[in-house]
Amino acid sequence: MSELQGLVLKNYNGYYYVQVGEVTYTCKVKGKMKQNRFSLATGDQVLLEPGEQKGACACAYAYEGMIKKVLPRKNFLPRPIMANLDLFVVTFACATPDFSFLLADKLLALAELARIPSILVLNKLDQAPAGLVDEVRAVYEPLGYKVFAISAQSGTGVAALREHLKGKICAFGGPSGVGKSSTINAIDSSVELRTGEVSEKIGRGKHTTRFAQLLPFDEGYIADTPGFGNLLLEGLEPEQAVAAFREFAQYEAGCRFCPCSHTHEPVCGVKEAVAAGHIAASRYESYLAMLEEIRLLKEKEGRK
Numbered sequence: 001m002s003e004l005q006g007l008v009l010k011n012y013n014g015y016y017y018v019q020v021g022e023v024t025y026t027c028k029v030k031g032k033m034k035q036n037r038f039s040l041a042t043g044d045q046v047l048l049e050p051g052e053q054k055g056a057c058a059c060a061y062a063y064e065g066m067i068k069k070v071l072p073r074k075n076f077l078p079r080p081i082m083a084n085l086d087l088f089v090v091t092f093a094c095a096t097p098d099f100s101f102l103l104a105d106k107l108l109a110l111a112e113l114a115r116i117p118s119i120l121v122l123n124k125l126d127q128a129p130a131g132l133v134d135e136v137r138a139v140y141e142p143l144g145y146k147v148f149a150i151s152a153q154s155g156t157g158v159a160a161l162r163e164h165l166k167g168k169i170c171a172f173g174g175p176s177g178v179g180k181s182s183t184i185n186a187i188d189s190s191v192e193l194r195t196g197e198v199s200e201k202i203g204r205g206k207h208t209t210r211f212a213q214l215l216p217f218d219e220g221y222i223a224d225t226p227g228f229g230n231l232l233l234e235g236l237e238p239e240q241a242v243a244a245f246r247e248f249a250q251y252e253a254g255c256r257f258c259p260c261s262h263t264h265e266p267v268c269g270v271k272e273a274v275a276a277g278h279i280a281a282s283r284y285e286s287y288l289a290m291l292e293e294i295r296l297l298k299e300k301e302g303r304k
Contacts, residue, residue, distance in 0.1 A: 003068065007221075008044045008083075010213040016040065016067060018048055019214075025050065025065040038070065042212040042223065043083035043169065045071040075114045078235075080212055080225035082171045088118045089165070091174035091183060094128035094149075099136065100175070105286035106231045107173055108145065109244030118145060121161065121172075123179040125151040139280045143247055152182040162187045167219040171212065176227030184224055188217050233293055234301075241290045247279055248287075263288065 006020035016027045027048055051064035073083045088111040092099050111118040120140055133149045140147055150157035172180040214221040254269020262270040273279040
């Protein structure tokens with residue numbers, strides 16, 4: 001039987017659900033792939049060998065198959081784990097839980113290193129502290145990151161976001177409780193993702209989304225991903241942190257040393273740009289915090 005090419009919609013309980021045209025195949029992985037180390041993520045394009053249809057019905061998940069090969073990726077996001085994205089939607093709440101510049105910068109950094117275009121979505125606009133949206137826009141929009149301020153509950157700003165996502169394969173990522181699932185439900189009412197509440201005691205949301213899943217949406221696909229309380233930067237190197245902040249590059253010509261860590265060096269174009277207000281202080285503080293986290297993780301893992 002001939003091979004088919006399809007899109008991995010989700011990975012759940014050891015099965016991969018692969019979309020081929022109008023049919024979804026429930027797949028396992030071929031033994032030859034298992035003999036080698038393989039990476040298979042939601043969003044991957046794969047070749048599969050179709051099996052027998054389960055039962056007489058032609059309903060969803062009635063077809064089985066074996067994945068034989070993962071096709072080359074155009075990009076890969078390690079946290080949350082996704083492949084072949086057109087857009088990463090970094091999602092936060094204006095309040096409950098509060099917006100975090102550090103967490104936003106970590107997510108944008110991971111997407112930047114993966115060369116995935118990103119936007120910022122600020123949900124719960126009705127709860128926004130005075131000046132927050134303008135402050136976030138002032139930091140990120142000059143860098144090329146579009147900022148969408150919305151209310152998933154009332155629908156404010158949702159139409160503009162929906163239009164921006166049209167025809168793209170995109171994934172929402174952000175902390176628990178910010179309203180990723182609610183935002184997707186507001187964008188497409190047919191989705192009906194499960195939503196959660198934020199704990200008043202710890203100020204964080206419950207992890208209602210357990211795995212990444214691509215859902216058909218307006219000529220493309222849209223995915224919710226599991227939330228988190230913190231986002232660790234395992235495996236990253238200090239020079240990757242430098243590359244993750246796109247605004248640093250234009251000022252590095254002013255650094256005396258090459259490479260420059262932009263921390264302790266006496267003559268540093270990046271530090272001068274921060275002092276002059278050309279680089280946002282919050283971005284530079286996030287960079288320093290990420291460098292320290294990378295250093296501590298490397299120390300803990302015994303890496304040099």
